[in-house]
Amino acid sequence: MEVKKIFVVGAGFMGAGIAQVGAQAGYEIYLYDIAPAAVEKGIDGIKKLLGRKVAKDKMTQGEMDTAINLIKPSTALEDAAAADLVIEAVYENADLKKDIFSKLDAICKGDCIFATNTSSIPITSLATAVKDQARFIGMHFFSPVPVMRLCEIIRAIKTSDETIAVVAEVAQKMGKTTVVAKDVPGFIVNRINSALRAEAYKCMEEGVASIEDIDKAMKMGANHPMGPFELADFVGLDVNYSVLSTLHAGYKDAKFAPNLTLEKLVTSGDLGRKTGKGWYDYTSGEKKPRTDVKF
Ligand code: NAD
Secondary structure (H helix, E strand, C coil): CCCCEEEEECCCHHHHHHHHHHHHCCCEEEEECCCHHHHHHHHHHHHHHHHHHHHCCCCCHHHHHHHHHCEEEECCHHHHHHCCEEEECCCCCHHHHHHHHHHHHHHCCCCCEEEECCCCCCHHHHHCCCCCHHHEEEEEECCCCCCCCEEEEEECCCCCHHHHHHHHHHHHHCCCEEEEEECCCCCCHHHHHHHHHHHHHHHHHCCCCCHHHHHHHHHHHHCCCCCHHHHHHHHCHHHHHHHHHHHHHHHCCHHHCCCHHHHHHHHHCCCEHHHCECCEECCCCCCEECCCCCC
């Protein structure tokens, strides 16, 4: 089956990124959101990002115009009727996602493939929202989508080989390297990264080294582009907490238990860069060690 039209559900941070790389790959994209303002914001963001590429001579104005013209704004689920592939990127809420997929199942063509970009909800449980689970799959992009090179492809228990092959080709055309993972909590990247971050938190709590030195050590000694605390602040401590909780519940393995200091920071409203404070203090506009809390 050849994919030509892609219906992206959710025009937020991830959905807009997926629409952008899809259009750049030459796919006809519908960018759908329940909130018209989100669609507008998503498309404006794509125009800005592509405009910057043109300004830096990484893309021609003609290429940018072609990509932008391939993206159709949508606020009607019925626009999915002609889609070959749906990629869902709405809020991380299982009931919401299932509701959307069951509505789309009644609208879409009989051979349409349904993909979800969920980070933590079991793909096999979301697949039950559609009649033919063989055409349901996980396509886990990383943020920011236009920059990050990987797409994890997640095989739910009934996903067909053909569905995997079609989706892998689409992700590769979007410029992504693909890996196929079984439907397990955290898939590959979040599972391994969470174990690493949990270990970094333990080192901090045991007083092995300061937050700054642990980050420095992992950057200089293991060549990680960001230290585990810097990265957690970047992603958001609430997201980090919820991913660890999901892995802890899924594997029943104490190594994933969210650390108590992390829990206290989240409870107190310090969620990382987005709130100005997390493991570090960003309120001056620069990353600084926190002086208002004792870790
Ligand atoms: P976001 O909050 O930026 O965007 C979500 C969008 O969904 C919003 O625009 C919202 O209006 C829309 N939406 C809500 N209800 C809807 C509905 N009923 N119909 C249509 N649209 C609806 O969220 P995000 O960061 O883009 O995350 C989206 C998904 O991608 C989540 O499942 C998340 O777990 C996953 N994900 C996120 C990241 C990340 O780093 N942000 C990375 C990988 C995967």
